Amino acid sequence: AQSVTQLGSHVSVSEGALVLLRCNYSSSVPPYLFWYVQYPNQGLQLLLKYTTGATLVKGINGFEAEFKKSETSFHLTKPSAHMSDAAEYFCAVTLSSGAGSYQLTFGKGTKLSVIP
Amino acid sequence: GAGVSQSPRYKVAKRGQDVALRCDPISGHVSLFWYQQALGQGPEFLTYFQNEAQLDKSGLPSDRFFAERPEGSVSTLKIQRTQQEDSAVYLCASSLAGANYLYGYTFGSGTRLTVV
Numbered sequence: 001a002q003s004v005t006q007l008g009s010h011v012s013v014s015e016g017a018l019v020l021l022r023c024n025y026s027s028s029v030p031p032y033l034f035w036y037v038q039y040p041n042q043g044l045q046l047l048l049k050y051t052t053g054a055t056l057v058k059g060i061n062g063f064e065a066e067f068k069k070s071e072t073s074f075h076l077t078k079p080s081a082h083m084s085d086a087a088e089y090f091c092a093v094t095l096s097s098g099a100g101s102y103q104l105t106f107g108k109g110t111k112l113s114v115i116p
Numbered sequence: 117g118a119g120v121s122q123s124p125r126y127k128v129a130k131r132g133q134d135v136a137l138r139c140d141p142i143s144g145h146v147s148l149f150w151y152q153q154a155l156g157q158g159p160e161f162l163t164y165f166q167n168e169a170q171l172d173k174s175g176l177p178s179d180r181f182f183a184e185r186p187e188g189s190v191s192t193l194k195i196q197r198t199q200q201e202d203s204a205v206y207l208c209a210s211s212l213a214g215a216n217y218l219y220g221y222t223f224g225s226g227t228r229l230t231v232v
Contacts, residue, residue: 026117
């Protein structure tokens, strides 16, 4: 079984400031981890994913995340926030093997506001 | 098509009414998924198809929910005798091949169902 906890349902940052969205997971086998972004009335868009290999992964729009097994974390960061980053962000996990390895389990989401 | 298409975008149903939600996946995509996203929550897995075979329906919340994909392309999610707790956004996603997430999922924009 797997689960995801996103700390903070709402995060506000100033334009140009660091963005940090927190995600912790639990998984019975090595996980695959993902961050998605959802703009109002739109579907989910994949920002980045970790499967195997390098633990620091870079995604679209300048976002990156680091897989830390010892901390069971996969926090999302961006050095400098832009107004267009305002959206809802979801962390998700799936099992790398076994039954249900195709199922994504999502966190409850973090709504990011960017203040001009 | 270029993306996953869902229709209708919005549906208002009276309690007790039956509804049908349609998903047109990307042409050639073998795998198709349905997720339910309640207000303020992350998406939750409902069901998974590989071609026309429904391999997992463990997430369907009750026997009022039924999904089909008879020819391995278009899928329909049907909800009978809708209730207020069925109000949510229903997301469809498709993937090129199999259960391996490495191929990536593409999500549609969803159908927002409101039961009054």
